[in-house]
Structures are given as structure tokens and as C-alpha cells.
Amino acid sequence: MVDLSPTPRVQAVLAALKQFVEREVEPLERELARRLEARGLPERGLWNLEPDGTLSPIVWEIKREVARRSAAAGFYNLHLPEDAGGGGFSRTEMFFVEEFAYSHGLGMKPAILAWTEGPNPMLLALSAEQRRRLLEPLMRGDRSAAFALTEPQAGSDVLGIKTRAVRDGDDWIIRGHKAIITNAQYCDVAQVVAVTEPGAGSRSLTVFMVEATRPGFRRGATYRTIMDDGLTGEIFLDDVRVPDANRVGDVGQGLPLALTWINWRRMCRGGMCAGWGKFLLDRSREYARQREAFGAPIGALQTVQRLVVDMYLDWYAARSLSLAAQWEIDRLGPYTIPLDPDAVRLISTIKVANDEAFFRIADRAVQVHGGWGLLRDNPVETLFRVARNLRVPAGTDEIQRNLIARGLGLGDR
Ligand SMILES: Cc1cc2nc3c(=O)[nH]c(=O)nc-3n(C[C@H](O)[C@H](O)[C@H](O)COP(=O)(O)OP(=O)(O)OC[C@H]3O[C@@H](n4cnc5c(N)ncnc54)[C@H](O)[C@@H]3O)c2cc1C
Known part of the structure; x- marks a missing residue:
């Protein structure tokens, strides 16, 4: 017989999460409302935009604070394996935790869990040194990421992307244009999928971690999406030099x-x-x-x-x-x-x-x-x-x- 009810450790996490929401997240939501009010802005929570359509930095700051506190309390990384510093929860267990976070509707509760901006299973391909440098800041909620695959001419057709990474000694030079990217505006690092071997089909792509501080990394316009989330935009990579040490996994494994x-x-x-x-x-x-x-x-x-x-x-x-x-x-x-x-x-x-x-x-x-x-x-x-x-x-x-x-x-x- 299959028992699909929450395991005891899921029940314990759900009870702890309930307290975390009341003690940590709801006060932050109230602080957000106060800060927006002080600026004469209506309380639109996650939907407070700047005049150019970008999510208000005040909202982003509170969202990051929720992530940092969630990481410190042990919730943000439940989906990652224990040997990577995560909670080792199975997909079935994560289902209940995700359901809880979203059952409150909008607001800041969903920010308890790593989402597009957070540490993710793709990064388990990083070496121990890379995990310390590139994954752990994401796991602490100190940094946020973007996943940059889509381009103006290719979305579903992943092998149709044109962003090119060319080897130059110990570095790679990346040139391309990523479009409709979540967290383009605020990401500290972009997980860029680029062509390293044109024509090699499923072996043609490689993933690189590209810090937004690198020369040639440029954020484009914020798109006004149907959600008006203020977080969707463009990234331009104008000959960005990235060390091979920032490569995720093997060349061709993108x-x-x-x-x-x-x-x-x-x-x-x-x-x-x-x-x-x-x-x-x-x-x-x-x-x-x-x-x-x-x-x-x-x-x-x-x-x-x-x-x-x-x-x-x-x-x-x-x-x-x-x-x-x-x-x-x-x-x-x-x-x-x-x-x-x-x-x-x-x-x-x-x-x-x-x-x-x-x-x-x-x-x-x-x-x-x-x-x-x-x-x-x-x-x-x-x-x-x-x-x-x-x-x-x-x-x-x-x-x-x-x-x-x-x-x-x-x-x-
Ligand atoms: C709000 C938002 C956030 C996003 N965030 C990110 C992000 O963080 N990172 C990122 O890389 N991308 C992101 N995207 C891009 C998103 O992943 C792509 O828009 C999506 O994959 C579709 O690609 P496309 O827009 O190029 O449409 P197309 O691939 O051009 O598709 C157009 C239509 O053709 C259909 N179609 C295409 N190929 C086939 C096929 N083989 N068989 C049947 N039908 C097909 C599609 O289903 C669709 O109906 C985001 C998009 C949005 C709207």
C-alpha cells in the first residue's frame, strides 16, 4: 500500500514553517507595506513597480530578506541533497512544502523557497571549490541568480540559440543576447547557456556562471509582461571574459x-x-x-x-x-x-x-x-x-x- 501523506519530517517542517511565517515573514510584509506607504505608494506587494516597469528595490530587498532568513532557518535549501548542505527532501516531500508556501496566495510567503533566483539542482555539477564560491552564496540567500537560456530568436528550440563562448587560454569570451529572462534586473550572477561547439547538436552547449560585475555584462530593458512582475528583462553579453573555473560541468554538457x-x-x-x-x-x-x-x-x-x-x-x-x-x-x-x-x-x-x-x-x-x-x-x-x-x-x-x-x-x- 502506498502512503502519500506527509512524512513525519515534512509534518515537522510544516509546523515550523507556520511559526516562521507568523514570526518572520508577516512582520516583514507589514514592514514592506509601511515603507511603501511612506513613499506614497499603494501596497501592491510583489507588484510594486518603478516608473520603468522594474520591481521596486524596496520589494526586492524584503524578498531577499525573507530568503536569507529562510536559509538561516533551514527551509530555503530543503530541495537540495544533504551532501550539498541541503535538506535532502524528496520531490514528494517538497510537494507539501511548496503547496504550503503558495497556499497563502501572493505576498512574501513564496519567497521562503528557492525559485528561479535560487540555488538549484543544475549546480550540483559544480566541483567542491566551485560550490563554495558559486553555490553557497546562493544557498545563504546572499546572492541571487538568473537562468539565461532564451534568446530573441530561440526559446523552445534550445539548440537554436546563438550566444557563443570561445575559449581563450584559461578563460572563455562570451558574446550574445538573452531575452525574457527572470531576474535579469537584480541577479548577481547569470547561469548562461552558450554554444561552445557549433553544429555538435546535443553536445554543442555549455553552461557558465557569469557574475553581473564582469565587464561587458549589461542589463537591458524591463519587459512589461502579462504579470507585470517587474522582474523579466534582457541580458547582453558583450565579449564578457569568464574564467574556465566558472564553467558548470563539462564542455558540451550544457x-x-x-x-x-x-x-x-x-x-x-x-x-x-x-x-x-x-x-x-x-x-x-x-x-x-x-x-x-x-x-x-x-x-x-x-x-x-x-x-x-x-x-x-x-x-x-x-x-x-x-x-x-x-x-x-x-x-x-x-x-x-x-x-x-x-x-x-x-x-x-x-x-x-x-x-x-x-x-x-x-x-x-x-x-x-x-x-x-x-x-x-x-x-x-x-x-x-x-x-x-x-x-x-x-x-x-x-x-x-x-x-x-x-x-x-x-x-x-
Ligand atoms: C515571464 C517569463 C519569464 C521567463 N523567464 C525565463 C528565464 O528565466 N530564462 C529563460 O531562459 N527563459 C525565460 N522565459 C522564456 C520562456 O522559457 C520562453 O518564452 C518559452 O520557452 C517559449 O519560447 P518562445 O517564447 O521563443 O516561443 P517559441 O518557441 O517561438 O514558441 C511559439 C509557439 O510555437 C510553439 N512551438 C514551438 N516549437 C514547437 C514544437 N516543436 N512543437 C509544438 N509547438 C511548438 C510553442 O508551443 C508556442 O505555442 C520566460 C518567459 C516569460 C514569459
């Missing part, structure tokens, strides 16, 4: 390493969508009970009940699928490269099933809330925009279906 990073983000969708989905479901249930139309709560109307029930069905199905799939992935072994072919199918299943279910959930949550659900700054409206976004980064819905089709023995790409 594609599998990049996929390790991407697969981690894909699997995190399980807990993220379960947490945010529950947040929207609870809010919509409550709203349907309170809001009256034609002399009675709208929750008494069967058409509105159906909206809420369909939210629940999507949430329950996606959550169950995530748990089952992450449990299977744990049984197959580490999900780093080389990946078991079944793990590829399962990881894409988690991503596309959650992203699409959560999009339907968010759409129905807006509908239950009527006009109020469409007002900017209502978390329901914000999460609807976030939900639409999720279906593209870290691999589109279509790319996930391609990979699942391949796992089912269909097609060759």
Missing part, C-alpha cells in the same frame, strides 16, 4: 544541465498550483457564500455552484496527479541527467496538467467574483494573469505534449 534546471522548475508547478489553486478555491467558496444577488447568496445558485465545483475537481485532480507522479519520480531515482525516460514523461505530465488546470481554476475564480474579480490588485485578478503566464515559461503546453507523446512511444521529437 543541454542536459539546462534541462536539469528546467525540469526542477517544471516539477515545482505541482505544489505551486496546488497551493494557489486552494487559495482561489477557498476565496471563491467564501465569496459565493457571502455575496448576495436577487435576495440570496450566489452560492445557492446551481450555475455558480458548478463554477466552484469545477474549480474543486480541477484542483483535486491536478493535486492527486502531482503527488502520484512525484512519488513515481522519487522511485525512479534522482531526476538529474541522465534522466530515466519515464521521468521525462512524468515531469511534463506534472507541468502541463497543473498549468492548464490552474488556468481553468483562475478563470472560474474571476467569474465567481464578477466585476470585482476583474479589478487590478484583487489577488484573484492577479493570479489569473499569473496562471496564463505559467503555460509558456519552462516549456510551453505544446512542448510538454511533445515530450509526453515521445514517452508514449509516438513521434521522434
Whole structure:
């Protein structure tokens, strides 16, 4: 019999996290609101932007403080193996922790966990010396990273990137343009995927850690995305000189390493969508009970009940699928490269099933809330925009279906 309930150590972490949220994160959220108010800005939490569309440095600072405190309290690195200084949690265990962090909706709670900006399983390919220099500052939350793969002409088509790294003695010279990159504006270091051997197919790419202080590293404009997260932008690499000691893994190993990073983000969708989905479901249930139309709560109307029930069905199905799939992935072994072919199918299943279910959930949550659900700054409206976004980064819905089709023995790409 399979027991998918939280293990005792997960239960202990969830209890400790609850206290951490009350004692550390919520006071920081209140401090953020005070600081924004002092500047005459409305409290839009993670969505407070500067005039050029970049996330307010005040918000970023508080977000980093949450990460630093979370690292010190032992939560930020739960997803990394113990021999790297992490918590050694399995994917199934991480599911519950991620679900908890996102179940509070927006605000600073999700910053408890490493996300795009944080230490990640791709960096386990670093040597002991590199881990001390490049990974540990990320694990302490002292530094933040960006993952720079996408370019103006190539996103899904990873082997279509043009950023070039050419060896020069003990260094590499990197030239290229990275686009639609999360944390382009604030990252201290970018994990840059570059072509080192043109025409070598799956062996053509290599990953480098490029500090933002290096001459030739230039941040471009902030993009106004559907989420208005203020964190998405461009990075230009104008002949940036990087020591070979900043290379991640072997020359030519860039594609599998990049996929390790991407697969981690894909699997995190399980807990993220379960947490945010529950947040929207609870809010919509409550709203349907309170809001009256034609002399009675709208929750008494069967058409509105159906909206809420369909939210629940999507949430329950996606959550169950995530748990089952992450449990299977744990049984197959580490999900780093080389990946078991079944793990590829399962990881894409988690991503596309959650992203699409959560999009339907968010759409129905807006509908239950009527006009109020469409007002900017209502978390329901914000999460609807976030939900639409999720279906593209870290691999589109279509790319996930391609990979699942391949796992089912269909097609060759
Ligand atoms: C908010 C945000 C944050 C992002 N953050 C990062 C980041 O931190 N780092 C990073 O490197 N990138 C990041 N990206 C980029 C993101 O990963 C790409 O946008 C995504 O992979 C899709 O690539 P594309 O935009 O070039 O679209 P394309 O690859 O051009 O795709 C366009 C359409 O064609 C479809 N398509 C393409 N190829 C196939 C195929 N083989 N089969 C079927 N359909 C196909 C796609 O599914 C899509 O519908 C981010 C994007 C956004 C919006």
C-alpha cells in the first residue's frame, strides 16, 4: 500500500514553517507595506513597480530578506541533497512544502523557497571549490541568480540559440543576447547557456556562471509582461571574459544541465498550483457564500455552484496527479541527467496538467467574483494573469505534449 501523506519530517517542517511565517515573514510584509506607504505608494506587494516597469528595490530587498532568513532557518535549501548542505527532501516531500508556501496566495510567503533566483539542482555539477564560491552564496540567500537560456530568436528550440563562448587560454569570451529572462534586473550572477561547439547538436552547449560585475555584462530593458512582475528583462553579453573555473560541468554538457534546471522548475508547478489553486478555491467558496444577488447568496445558485465545483475537481485532480507522479519520480531515482525516460514523461505530465488546470481554476475564480474579480490588485485578478503566464515559461503546453507523446512511444521529437 502506498502512503502519500506527509512524512513525519515534512509534518515537522510544516509546523515550523507556520511559526516562521507568523514570526518572520508577516512582520516583514507589514514592514514592506509601511515603507511603501511612506513613499506614497499603494501596497501592491510583489507588484510594486518603478516608473520603468522594474520591481521596486524596496520589494526586492524584503524578498531577499525573507530568503536569507529562510536559509538561516533551514527551509530555503530543503530541495537540495544533504551532501550539498541541503535538506535532502524528496520531490514528494517538497510537494507539501511548496503547496504550503503558495497556499497563502501572493505576498512574501513564496519567497521562503528557492525559485528561479535560487540555488538549484543544475549546480550540483559544480566541483567542491566551485560550490563554495558559486553555490553557497546562493544557498545563504546572499546572492541571487538568473537562468539565461532564451534568446530573441530561440526559446523552445534550445539548440537554436546563438550566444557563443570561445575559449581563450584559461578563460572563455562570451558574446550574445538573452531575452525574457527572470531576474535579469537584480541577479548577481547569470547561469548562461552558450554554444561552445557549433553544429555538435546535443553536445554543442555549455553552461557558465557569469557574475553581473564582469565587464561587458549589461542589463537591458524591463519587459512589461502579462504579470507585470517587474522582474523579466534582457541580458547582453558583450565579449564578457569568464574564467574556465566558472564553467558548470563539462564542455558540451550544457543541454542536459539546462534541462536539469528546467525540469526542477517544471516539477515545482505541482505544489505551486496546488497551493494557489486552494487559495482561489477557498476565496471563491467564501465569496459565493457571502455575496448576495436577487435576495440570496450566489452560492445557492446551481450555475455558480458548478463554477466552484469545477474549480474543486480541477484542483483535486491536478493535486492527486502531482503527488502520484512525484512519488513515481522519487522511485525512479534522482531526476538529474541522465534522466530515466519515464521521468521525462512524468515531469511534463506534472507541468502541463497543473498549468492548464490552474488556468481553468483562475478563470472560474474571476467569474465567481464578477466585476470585482476583474479589478487590478484583487489577488484573484492577479493570479489569473499569473496562471496564463505559467503555460509558456519552462516549456510551453505544446512542448510538454511533445515530450509526453515521445514517452508514449509516438513521434521522434
Ligand atoms: C515571464 C517569463 C519569464 C521567463 N523567464 C525565463 C528565464 O528565466 N530564462 C529563460 O531562459 N527563459 C525565460 N522565459 C522564456 C520562456 O522559457 C520562453 O518564452 C518559452 O520557452 C517559449 O519560447 P518562445 O517564447 O521563443 O516561443 P517559441 O518557441 O517561438 O514558441 C511559439 C509557439 O510555437 C510553439 N512551438 C514551438 N516549437 C514547437 C514544437 N516543436 N512543437 C509544438 N509547438 C511548438 C510553442 O508551443 C508556442 O505555442 C520566460 C518567459 C516569460 C514569459
